[in-house]
Amino acid sequence: MELVLDNKVLEFVSDFKKPETISKVRKQALDALNGMDFPTTRVEDWKYTRVGKYVKKKYKQVQATANVEDYTIADLNAHQLVFVNGYYDESLSTIKEDDAISVHKIEELDEEYYSDIVDGTSENVFSLINKAYQTGGVFIQVKKNKKANFPIHFLHVLEGEEVIANARHFVHMETGSKAEVVATYHSNNSENSFTNVVLEGHVESNASLTINKLQSEAKNVFHISNELFVQDESSNFLINTITTGALMTRNGLEVIVEGENCHTEMNGAYLGTEKQHMDNHTLIDQLYSNCTSSESYKGVMDGKSVGVFNGKVIVRQDAQKIAAYQSNKNILLSKTASVNSKPELEIYADDVRCSHGSTIGELDEDAIFYLRARGISAASAKQLLVAGFIGDVLDKVENEALRTNIDELFLNDFGWKF
Amino acid sequence: MLTIKNLHASVEEGQEILKGLNLEVKAGEVHAIMGPNGSGKSTLASVLAGKDGYEVTEGSVDFDGVDLLDLEAEDRAKEGMFLAFQYPVEIPGVSNVNFLRTAMNEIREYRNEDKMSAKDFLAKVKEASNLVELDNKLASRAVNVGFSGGEKKRNEIFQMAMLEPKLAILDETDSGLDIDALRIVSEGVNKLRSKDNAVILITHYQRLLEYIKPDFVHVLSAGKIIKTGGKELALELEEKGYDWINEEIAQ
Numbered sequence: 200m201e202l203v204l205d206n207k208v209l210e211f212v213s214d215f216k217k218p219e220t221i222s223k224v225r226k227q228a229l230d231a232l233n234g235m236d237f238p239t240t241r242v243e244d245w246k247y248t249r250v251g252k253y254v255k256k257k258y259k260q261v262q263a264t265a266n267v268e269d270y271t272i273a274d275l276n277a278h279q280l281v282f283v284n285g286y287y288d289e290s291l292s293t294i295k296e297d298d299a300i301s302v303h304k305i306e307e308l309d310e311e312y313y314s315d316i317v318d319g320t321s322e323n324v325f326s327l328i329n330k331a332y333q334t335g336g337v338f339i340q341v342k343k344n345k346k347a348n349f350p351i352h353f354l355h356v357l358e359g360e361e362v363i364a365n366a367r368h369f370v371h372m373e374t375g376s377k378a379e380v381v382a383t384y385h386s387n388n389s390e391n392s393f394t395n396v397v398l399e400g401h402v403e404s405n406a407s408l409t410i411n412k413l414q415s416e417a418k419n420v421f422h423i424s425n426e427l428f429v430q431d432e433s434s435n436f437l438i439n440t441i442t443t444g445a446l447m448t449r450n451g452l453e454v455i456v457e458g459e460n461c462h463t464e465m466n467g468a469y470l471g472t473e474k475q476h477m478d479n480h481t482l483i484d485q486l487y488s489n490c491t492s493s494e495s496y497k498g499v500m501d502g503k504s505v506g507v508f509n510g511k512v513i514v515r516q517d518a519q520k521i522a523a524y525q526s527n528k529n530i531l532l533s534k535t536a537s538v539n540s541k542p543e544l545e546i547y548a549d550d551v552r553c554s555h556g557s558t559i560g561e562l563d564e565d566a567i568f569y570l571r572a573r574g575i576s577a578a579s580a581k582q583l584l585v586a587g588f589i590g591d592v593l594d595k596v597e598n599e600a601l602r603t604n605i606d607e608l609f610l611n612d613f614g615w616k617f
Numbered sequence: 618m619l620t621i622k623n624l625h626a627s628v629e630e631g632q633e634i635l636k637g638l639n640l641e642v643k644a645g646e647v648h649a650i651m652g653p654n655g656s657g658k659s660t661l662a663s664v665l666a667g668k669d670g671y672e673v674t675e676g677s678v679d680f681d682g683v684d685l686l687d688l689e690a691e692d693r694a695k696e697g698m699f700l701a702f703q704y705p706v707e708i709p710g711v712s713n714v715n716f717l718r719t720a721m722n723e724i725r726e727y728r729n730e731d732k733m734s735a736k737d738f739l740a741k742v743k744e745a746s747n748l749v750e751l752d753n754k755l756a757s758r759a760v761n762v763g764f765s766g767g768e769k770k771r772n773e774i775f776q777m778a779m780l781e782p783k784l785a786i787l788d789e790t791d792s793g794l795d796i797d798a799l800r801i802v803s804e805g806v807n808k809l810r811s812k813d814n815a816v817i818l819i820t821h822y823q824r825l826l827e828y829i830k831p832d833f834v835h836v837l838s839a840g841k842i843i844k845t846g847g848k849e850l851a852l853e854l855e856e857k858g859y860d861w862i863n864e865e866i867a868q
């Protein structure tokens with residue numbers, strides 16, 4: 200029987216390879232996609248980010264190889280897991296001797312356990328496309344009361360034009376464990392290609408997970424990520440999201456805090472030029488008492504770039520004594536750049552300390568003159584001020600090798616020294 | 618060192634502030650420029666330092682053989698001019714030493730000199746901060762952020778000591794200083810004086826001139842220097858106010 204393709208989502212996925220085995224998760228995602236459409240700007244969550252023209256295009260799922268040396272981070276000394284166009288490439292990956300972690304293919308994730316964990320969390324059309332058509336990824340377990348001996352580097356490369364990379368990962372932090380994930384995203388000759396990644400995880404009680412995400416894909420690709428984490432009591436979760444790449448980026452990040460005494464921290468730096476669009480969409484859902492969360496996103500937008508920040512913190516009725524802090528600050532370097540900032544607090548409990556703030560401004564002309572009057576050129580003065588503005592977010596990246604890599608990226612991309 | 622001839626300058630909105638100002642400053646001299654509010658003192662400082670927002674409509678400024686008005690603000694600093702700000706700007710996230718290192722490196726590059734070594738730089742930071750009794754910790758903090766009024770002014774002189782300018786213009790450096798801070802700042806400036814450099818003190822009050830002895834005192838009024846004298850002129854101004862000069866000239 201010929202399927203009539205009047206559904207844009209089904210049209211979008213029509214050339215994707217049908218998975219060989221239909222797992223429960225795939226089946227649910229496939230079923231859900233049948234009745235879905237891509238969001239328009241009439242949908243509140245996508246008000247400032249228009250995906251229409253990107254989802255009208257066709258993408259292919261093709262395996263490829265990549266020159267990984269171009270993307271490795273010097274001195275990171277990490278387990279390096281390589282994903283090219285969304286396919287896990289074991290031959291390019293290096294897993295070190297480490298009794299604290301085990302690395303599996305995503306297919307080996309226990310679906311019963313998984314469904315239990317993510318029960319009740321929100322999905323969107325992109326995360327569902329990923330889960331229905333994912334081509335690979337890893338499931339990491341960090342063992343009980345152990346600390347991973349090395350950072351775990353998820354190295355993603357888009358290779359070639361008009362490809363879609365549907366990598367899917369899950370990180371399971373067992374009770375009392377600790378680990379750092381470094382997720383980097385790169386591209387090569389990849390005009391009109393699409394990263395559509397899902398990274399999920401479960402941080403069990405007393406466990407601590409740090410994620411440093413660095414996305415520096417070329418300014419002709421599209422990047423949508425859905426990151427979802429569930430925290431159990433007394434756990435720590437920290438993510439630093441640094442975005443300089445892609446023509447259109449949507450970082451969807453959601454943390455459900457399902458236990459008392461947790462700390463959740465999200466920091467982000469986004470630096471846009473030309474016609475880049477960068478959207479950070481975050482949610483922290485506080486369900487239990489005595490938790491703290493801190494969120495700080497800073498943007499520097501030049502050219503005709505557009506920044507979007509939509510961060511929401513929900514404090515449920517039973518979640519008392521929550522301290523939640525949220526801040527989004529932006530600097531526009533040109534008259535044609537813009538930022539849409541929408542911080543949101545939804546509080547149902549009555550004994551909480553929450554604050555949020557948002558600023559959009561320009562570089563301080565008086566400060567530029569002050570620096571110039573000391574002999575610093577206008578260009579260096581602006582660079583010093585930008586570095587001073589965004590530096591405290593970058594300082595959240597404690598991994599020195601990665602920080603050096605970020606500094607080099609900024610120097611090469613923008614001529615900015617930190 | 619500095620020769621200002623018939624300087625006319627307006628703010629961008631069009632109002633003329635400086636109306637034919639003449640001034641000659643030689644190496645080794647200290648000049649005080651006094652005058653009532655709105656006479657053009659700070660405009661003069663801003664125009665000399667190259668701040669945007671002012672238009673020079675007539676006249677010339679020669680700085681050691683260079684046409685000063687032709688230079689960008691940063692190049693004026695590189696040529697050896699220094700402005701101590703009336704209101705030092707707070708710059709969050711940029712540390713004092715980091716910014717001074719950048720400045721000194723750019724200045725040395727401009728003058729085709731070698732970069733200063735980290736060791737020499739830090740030694741100089743120590744020396745300069747001792748000069749104005751500025752806590753070493755302040756040197757590594759963000760520029761002027763959380764500094765008291767007095768600390769901000771001391772920080773200006775600290776920067777002056779680091780950059781060793783040929784000509785320093787101190788714009789109302791005494792304002793907002795208590796008597797101790799005034800003494801510290803003045804002693805700092807006095808120690809930096811030499812036969813090769815010059816200082817222009819822009820001030821409202823005579824009290825700074827008790828600590829930094831000027832060779833010349835000029836009275837600025839309505840955009841022009843209307844009277845020049847020795848340091849005794851400052852005392853006379855303090856006693857009689859500015860009006861008597863206008864009256865004297867009217868006669």
